Amino acid sequence: MKDKTTRDLIVEAADQLFYQQGYEHTSFANIADAVKISRGNFYYHFKTKDEILDAVIAARLVNTQKMLDQWEVEGQEPIDRIRCFIRILIANQTKIMSYGCPVGTLCNELAKLNHASKDQASMLFTLFRNWLGGQFSLLGCNTEADAMAMHLLARSQGVATLANAFHDEIFIQQEVQQMCDWVELCKERASPKVV
Amino acid sequence: MKDKTTRDLIVEAADQLFYQQGYEHTSFANIADAVKISRGNFYYHFKTKDEILDAVIAARLVNTQKMLDQWEVEGQEPIDRIRCFIRILIANQTKIMSYGCPVGTLCNELAKLNHASKDQASMLFTLFRNWLGGQFSLLGCNTEADAMAMHLLARSQGVATLANAFHDEIFIQQEVQQMCDWVELCKERASPKVV
DNA sequence: GTCTATACCTGGATAGAC
């Protein structure tokens, strides 16, 4: 269970490099160097570059789902769980300022390439969307739960894009605070405290 | 004043292609085809691909400034002008759903390439930021004007990213409406109507 | 200013030895 196969190592390295350099800009040589295997060996594990991309997306889907499951445990109330989501902007702020959001930037790139796997990449967003939608439902925002999930997802995406462009972590923190306030407000509107 | 030079045509074609396909994915051959000149001729006008990128960014800066100046004329009140900004999401929704925001996606790509011109590309955001900041100041939100500009910029970026991933124009329209409502609220808070 | 031809390199992909 502990030692990773070469295939796993390739996927892991590719995942990182695709994030940091972009899919197209990352060559087999780059990945091979990172894993410390020869380029030829590569093709034993993956026949094409597209196959690696698919494997990377699949791995991200699994890891994302795990993270969501984890938040389900960590956050007692729906509002706490939503805050877990918002706070990834803080937790990952250094990376975000350098490379943007891993999901958003990948979707952007694949859309421009009109790549066959672009819809698969969007599934990463769908995972967050559905999970957030579920939390907003639990919060009492039944009819608008999905719209609110999309709204929050969009705001966090925008923050990542601008934080990347301006390298501004104060901005991230301000916006995170505002998003938390907004969720709080949503909750109160959905089930007003009886005073 | 009317006939465009070959250089202008190259910049125009490159601008479009960089937007639709991304900078890296666009080859000289692509641009040459679009302009209907030979690849060789290319190098008479630009020595390297980076030079074309710089020219494209410079052109976008000029065009963006023109657009902002235009909004200054079109919108009587600051709030009308800010609405001009918000509504580009609607005006360009088809393109946005296919290729995302031209500014955000370019900045993302150049950041990953760690390209020398990435800061120049971010200047496009700065143009919007400062202009919006000016409008929010006029609206009466003096101390927070810049933060509000950044907030609105971020929200529109996020909307573009998700609209691209989900190809959802209803979502764009809903979010545009919410942004307009938010600006309205900002205005009222800054200078409350005396009833 | 525009063209053709071409040099040169990188990157994806294959073949076959070990």
Add this chain to the structure above:
DNA sequence: GTCTATCCAGGTATAGAC
């Protein structure tokens, strides 16, 4: 399963004729 050697396409860039 991993390696070396190699092929081939495509992309940047140059030279030089017109």
